[in-house]
Amino acid sequence: MRHGTLVKLILLIYIKYSSGVSTTVGLEFIFPTPVMSGWKPTVHVLLVTMVRSVQIEWKYPDKETQFRSFQLERQKKVIVDILSENVVKLTRPDQIFTVMSHRISGNNRFSVTLILQNSMSSLAAVKLLPLPGWGKRYYVVTLKSMPFILVSAGTHKTQVIVTLIDNTNFKKYLPLNSSNKIRRQLKEAETLVITNCDQDGSVDLTGSEVKSDNAVGVISGSCNVTTNVGASYDQDMAAEMYLPIVSFGKLFVIINTPRQLLRSYIVIIASDQKTDITYFSDSTAQWTKSLHKAGVLEQIPIASDMASYLTATKGVLIVLVLKSDISQSNYGDSTMCLLVPTNLFYDSYTWVNPLLTDVHFTFYAIIVSEESMRYLIAVDESLVQCSWQKVTGLSSYSVCHFSLRHEPSEHNIMTQHAKQFGCYIYAEADVTSFMYPAGFVSGLINENRCAHSSMTESDLLDNDCDHWIDEESLNEKDDDNDGLTDEDVGNRPRRNGDWGAWLTWTCDATCGNGSSIVRHRLCDNPYPRNDGLDCIGEESEDIKQACNTSLICPDKCPVGTFGFNCSQRCTNCVPDCNKLNGSCDLCTDGYTDSLNHCNKSCPEWTYGPGCFGDCQIKCLVDCQERIYGTCEDILTFKEILVFVTLCPIILAVLVVCVLKLKYYFDQPHGVVDTGSHSTITTVDTNKSMTTAATETEATTLWTNTTEQASR
Incomplete structure (x- = not known):
């Protein structure tokens, strides 16, 4: 043990x-x-x-x-x-x-x-x-x-x-x-x-x-x-x-x-x-x-x-x-x-x-x-x-x-x-x-004594000393082929059936209202045995009388419930469920199994109406919930695609801008004459103003480009 x-x-x-x-x-x-x-x-x-x-x-x-x-x-x-x-x-x-x-x-x-x-x-x-x-x-x-x-x-x-x-x-x-x-x-x-x-x-x-x-x-x-x-x-x-x-x-x-x-x-x-x-x-x-x-x-x-x-x-x-x-x-x-x-x-x-x-x-x-x-x-x-x-x-x-x-x-x-x-x-x-x-007779079949002086029906005694109990019947026949008749009186007497007590009155309807009350009784006091007769009379009786079972019939169940006494729920059905078995025409978003009152959530990697939404396409991973397909707090596939597409374009624009600025600043903007007698500096005012504007515009363009790239 x-x-x-x-x-x-x-x-x-x-x-x-x-x-x-x-x-x-x-x-x-x-x-x-x-x-x-x-x-x-x-x-x-x-x-x-x-x-x-x-x-x-x-x-x-x-x-x-x-x-x-x-x-x-x-x-x-x-x-x-x-x-x-x-x-x-x-x-x-x-x-x-x-x-x-x-x-x-x-x-x-x-x-x-x-x-x-x-x-x-x-x-x-x-x-x-x-x-x-x-x-x-x-x-x-x-x-x-x-x-x-x-x-x-x-x-x-x-x-x-x-x-x-x-x-x-x-x-x-x-x-x-x-x-x-x-x-x-x-x-x-x-x-x-x-x-x-x-x-x-x-x-x-x-x-x-x-x-x-x-x-x-x-x-x-x-x-x-x-x-x-x-x-x-x-x-x-x-x-x-x-x-x-x-x-x-x-x-x-x-x-x-x-x-x-x-x-x-x-x-x-x-x-x-x-x-x-x-x-x-x-x-x-x-x-x-x-x-x-x-x-x-x-x-x-x-x-x-x-x-x-x-x-x-x-x-x-x-x-x-x-x-x-x-x-x-x-x-x-x-x-x-x-x-x-x-x-x-x-x-x-x-x-x-x-x-x-x-x-x-x-x-x-x-x-x-x-x-x-x-x-x-x-x-x-x-x-x-x-x-x-x-x-x-x-x-x-x-x-x-x-x-x-x-x-x-x-x-x-x-x-x-x-x-x-x-x-x-x-x-x-x-x-x-x-x-x-499962059971057996508690009989004395191995006793040394037998031939009992008193023999009664079903006495559980081996009256004829053949080591068998009550194997014969009162039928004047030699049942066990031993040359003797009825020497072991042990037949099971025939027993007719009789009615047990009446059970309590109940309404004849299983739910809602009924028109009669009825009661039943069983033929079990005792059961008929050994070819005995069945009980005489009716096993049920009824009285015409309005009655109520205090139980709601399925066809009266409110929305979202079904079954006997409306004891089961079908709140995930659209618009409502079958009141007998709970089956649905459609399920609300995030639920499936319309035959069983839409009692199951969408399987993994799915969401939405009919569970047709694909979480892998939307989130790359499984959704956080099954109704809307909410993704975890990470970049979506579309966001990643836009980023990958725009990044080379932005880099190309930056390179072009830098080259143009470099080329511009490398060009001369005035004339300087360094003679022996004097130094004359000629400055073109209009060009200076234009150059200053160009520099400001280039600076602004660089700043905007940098901000866009960072975003």
Whole structure:
């Protein structure tokens, strides 16, 4: 994990409207907030309702009296920030400690997904189990670098024993007894933290066992997983919440991801001794191995370009690990995801795509369905449109991927006849990705006891001991071909729809004045399910009554404005703009882009009407502004041209004048007779006057010429 970065944890809470059978939705969740060391670690909480309003009660850790209570209205989002003192920093010198956890409850069912964001390239996603889905015995999976294990108690005085695998590297940093056991008694909502995130070293705690006398929830992973990036390494975080051993399965579809450049493998942990596993890599090849005791793990590389499947003679846990070599691709990093056994699939899922800071994700849904059901699956009330791929070696199942809207939004996917299918959410961005199951049944399919004396519809029990939950219907047929009829009563009862409450009255016009008021209601209390009937009656009613929306229609907008309620401006249009889209006939001087209300200034080196003025011709450099093309305070091109043209002429005139003056002054102006007897000087008065005038005129001409030259 990169140090000195903002650590963020986004908690997505949404309300699932389906009643009856419970999956990963519930009424109460207890969870810690594991983060790495960073600058001001923060937890961002995104809460979303789907159909019904929910009253949420949120108890903060270590504060007996601090509760946060609020109402979630349907189809509304609320963001809650958890301050840094309420997060669990895994990079502490003490490697075993306890902390109090968050506790959230509601009066209607909701689901919780944690997305841990430590940096732009370090994220992990965790699908939480509500308290009824917790168990008393677990095996955990971590990756080979800085592992952590979190064990949370739901009741007071819960005895917890964690048996770590015999790992010599971990013992260097944490002295353990010969049995490698860590024992703690936990209070209600208290979490035991075991972390190696403050140490450097190759440590993997996969296969460690958690036991307790009361039900607990377990999250584990790795703080810092490195992926080879050419000559360097990129770092990522991995985390997952695990199913208890009683929910381990026997048949798994190993999904492939939308990007085919990932190096993938699966980690398998057995729940019992002498567990035989068979992996079908293609239609003809298969790989078989026997796991001799509980807790023994196996790691199998898989092909990422096709879906395959695996079977086991006894219940196993499977975690999918994706590690991409991003020296070859910009997509990937390390991701770990719990694979759901096919007999824990459910018939509908709801989730939220979050908006993550500083990183743009593309979201995909990955669907696993029986071949006969793939054309009956609808997402957001539209049939799924994608290219289905048959599972290798298991022709009765198919897998498909399809992209989702990028903006933060809620999605629901379901089948028309309440048949089970699997759903995973996969998100990828530059050098990072994460994946998690959209949901599953929190069922007890790996229990030693069965043949329950009391069987009810949707009881989430394996009544006929075939390791499948509620797969039969009250139809007097042998649905699973075992020679018995209706021995596992788990059909989804047909449910007719009923109307919800009327919404408020509104004007039938979108702007200006209207002639009627109208109100609507939804057939959502409940929705019709399992071939149930739609609601009877009208979904809207109106009353003839004049009304006003208090909003200005576009055709009434004053000059310089346009759009709904005249909220946008087009002051650069001549004479005015289109009131619907803001397009203009002409733009004022210095502006362009008439299709978009002339909102752009003229480009560089242009100015004036239509931006046809050329600043280079006018100024030799770019103009100071775009309307008039004002130049900087230097000589213009015309001024320079005049100066260059007149300068030789002026010099020529000066030269001629000087030569003429010199010639004139060199001529004699009187007669001097120097005889022996006397000196006679004859002076021509007229000539003297003329000479004086000529000298004055020459002087004046020289002065004027000099001044003109200086100008």
